[in-house]
Amino acid sequence: AQKITQTQPGMFVQEKEAVTLDCTYDTSDQSYGLFWYKQPSSGEMIFLIYQGSYDEQNATEGRYSLNFQKARKSANLVISASQLGDSAMYFCAMREGIDDKIIFGKGTRLHILP
Amino acid sequence: GAVVSQHPSRVICKSGTSVKIECRSLDFQATTMFWYRQFPKQSLMLMATSNEGSKATYEQGVEKDKFLINHASLTLSTLTVTSAHPEDSSFYICSARVLGAGFNYGYTFGSGTRLTVV
Numbered sequence: 142a143q144k145i146t147q148t149q150p151g152m153f154v155q156e157k158e159a160v161t162l163d164c165t166y167d168t169s170d171q172s173y174g175l176f177w178y179k180q181p182s183s184g185e186m187i188f189l190i191y192q193g194s195y196d197e198q199n200a201t202e203g204r205y206s207l208n209f210q211k212a213r214k215s216a217n218l219v220i221s222a223s224q225l226g227d228s229a230m231y232f233c234a235m236r237e238g239i240d241d242k243i244i245f246g247k248g249t250r251l252h253i254l255p
Numbered sequence: 256g257a258v259v260s261q262h263p264s265r266v267i268c269k270s271g272t273s274v275k276i277e278c279r280s281l282d283f284q285a286t287t288m289f290w291y292r293q294f295p296k297q298s299l300m301l302m303a304t305s306n307e308g309s310k311a312t313y314e315q316g317v318e319k320d321k322f323l324i325n326h327a328s329l330t331l332s333t334l335t336v337t338s339a340h341p342e343d344s345s346f347y348i349c350s351a352r353v354l355g356a357g358f359n360y361g362y363t364f365g366s367g368t369r370l371t372v373v
Contacts, residue, residue: 174358184346184367186299191359200359232298240312241352242289243362245299 144168145233145246153252154223161208162218162249164233170194174236175216176243177207181229189231192216228253257283257353261365268339268372276334276368278349284329285351290322293346293367305332339372346370 146165154160166175173194179187192200192207200207208217220227233246258281268274278288286307291299303319305311305326313319321343323335332351336343348367353360 176362184293184348184369186348186350186364188360188362191357193358236358240287240304240306241358241361242301242304243350244301245291247298 144237144244145235147233147246147249149249150247151250151252153254155254156225157222160220160223160227160251162220162231162233162251164216164218164246166214166216166233166235168214168235168237170237175207175209176234176236177205177216177218178232178234178245179227179229180232180248186232190218223253225253225255227251256360257281257351257356257363259285259349259351259363259365261349261368263368264366265369266371268370270340270372271338273335273337274339274370276336276347276349276370278332278334278351278365280330280351280363283351283353285332286329286354287352288324288326288332289350289352290324290332290334291348291350293348295346299348302334336370339370341372344370344372 144167175192177189190202190205190207192209204221206219230248232248234243260279288305290302293299302317303311303313305324307326311324326332349365
């Protein structure tokens with residue numbers, strides 16, 4: 142069973158608009174963490190934002206914010222004022238297990254339109 | 256910040272040969288290294304977790320005799336694809352757990368290796 146679900150395979154957004162990328166997760170752990178990574182066509186993994194399961198406030202990093210709804214097990218990424226350079230693949234991921242391994246969702250390909 | 260250097264970035268090999276991919280931590284000690292495989296337009300799939308000085312733990316469905324992982328030192332982990340076949344063609348990427356860093360910046364990824372088996 143999928144532990145990280147990203148239901149939007151692709152999205153098209155007009156430049157300067159805000160965009161929300163959806164992510165739901167499944168875990169029975171009390172302590173876990175959620176990440177968002179950006180992967181441009183070069184393949185590198187770029188860390189965007191992290192939310193710990195015990196963090197009471199939603200994480201923010203510049204134009205990125207994470208809308209964490211623990212009861213609904215959702216961790217949506219919000220990008221404000223999108224830019225052309227935001228066009229990339231975005232992965233939601235979760236830290237789990239004693240090794241703190243990270244598992245990834247299937248990703249959402251975001252296209253920013255000029 | 257913590258950097259993992261991954262080499263080679265691209266490799267083409269003949270079917271039946273073996274290929275070694277290296278991930279080296281440049282300015283920190285990588286006690287735990289994760290190895291992922293990514294097929295085109297797909298997600299990163301965790302293959303195995305290696306801890307320095309011990310045997311790697313493989314995810315279900317990953318052949319440990321085909322994908323040999325060595326993590327003999329705190330700064331170097333290697334993945335060897337043995338007897339490679341065209342279906343092994345993929346993007347392989349490593350990720351090191353950075354001890355002492357919070358979880359937000361606690362993982363650093365290599366730049367990936369694109370393997371093509373012909």
